Amino acid sequence: MKARDIAPGDQVHQGDPVSVDRYTPGARLNHWITAASLVLLAVSGLTLFHPSLYFLTELFGGGQWTRAIHPWIGVVLFFSFLGLFLRFWRLNLWERNDSLWMTKLRDVLANREESDEALTEVGKYNAGQKVVFWSMSILIIVLISSGLVIWDQYFSGYTTLEQKQIAVLVHSLAAIVTICVWIVHVYAAIWVRGTISAMTRGRVTGGWAWRHHRKWLRELVTGKPGDRKGGVTPAE
Numbered sequence: 001m002k003a004r005d006i007a008p009g010d011q012v013h014q015g016d017p018v019s020v021d022r023y024t025p026g027a028r029l030n031h032w033i034t035a036a037s038l039v040l041l042a043v044s045g046l047t048l049f050h051p052s053l054y055f056l057t058e059l060f061g062g063g064q065w066t067r068a069i070h071p072w073i074g075v076v077l078f079f080s081f082l083g084l085f086l087r088f089w090r091l092n093l094w095e096r097n098d099s100l101w102m103t104k105l106r107d108v109l110a111n112r113e114e115s116d117e118a119l120t121e122v123g124k125y126n127a128g129q130k131v132v133f134w135s136m137s138i139l140i141i142v143l144i145s146s147g148l149v150i151w152d153q154y155f156s157g158y159t160t161l162e163q164k165q166i167a168v169l170v171h172s173l174a175a176i177v178t179i180c181v182w183i184v185h186v187y188a189a190i191w192v193r194g195t196i197s198a199m200t201r202g203r204v205t206g207g208w209a210w211r212h213h214r215k216w217l218r219e220l221v222t223g224k225p226g227d228r229k230g231g232v233t234p235a236e
């Protein structure tokens with residue numbers, strides 16, 4: 001049977017070859033600009049972090065260019081992530097079921113989600129995704145604010161040497177944690193089979209939605225919002 005789109009009122013059962021809209025083209029573009037800028041920031045930042053990685057500055061046209069471009073990519077990341085934040089913050093609000101989900105993380109990692117209702121009756125995002133979302137939100141604020149303090153080209157006169165030294169330390173630590181959170185995010189997207197297509201083609205299979213985000217799928221099919229205000233949440 002050919003895959004078909006799901007619409008409110010449709011009967012959907014596990015295994016149905018339906019496809020479900022998850023992200024609009026705008027959200028995907030926003031996401032991939034964010035992803036690209038974070039990768040470029042990490043590479044350009046690492047070249048400034050340790051001399052053994054200096055050779056990577058060639059990718060940006062040499063040391064001077066890397067130094068000049070790095071903060072600007074940070075500005076792009078900040079505004080691009082702000083776009084994602086404004087789109088998704090509501091869907092990442094913590095709910096009671098999320099704390100329960102966290103206590104059963106082992107079952108998720110062992111692919112035993114089916115065995116527990118707390119793990120299947122999940123809205124658009126699970127607790128793990130929400131932790132990544134809020135961690136990224138905080139880290140990007142820390143990175144941009146500490147980055148501005150050490151952006152000598154424009155702001156050198158506004159802060160003291162001591163403040164800059166603290167900012168360099170905070171900036172480096174936040175960057176390391178950000179890279180770790182990013183690795184978790186990408187690993188999870190690959191680990192949970194069928195997730196990548198959400199961000200590449202904007203849609204997922206009905207089976208994927210049933211297995212990992214059943215509450216979201218139910219809301220989508222019935223057209224009734226769940227227990228949170230803000231209505232049904234189809235593709236954002």
Ligand code: HEM
Nearest residue numbers: 034035038084088125129130133136186189195196198199
């Ligand atoms: C290049 C590597 C990346 C890959 C392969 C990737 C992949 C994905 C995928 C597949 C999804 C859809 C998950 C779902 O709908 O269940 C997603 C969602 C998302 N990604 Fe990424 N991503 C990457 C980088 C980033 C970066 C660098 C950020 C932010 C700094 C980011 C922020 C988000 C956000 C906010 C969502 C929506 C989920 C939520 O709000 O919790 N992604 N990503």
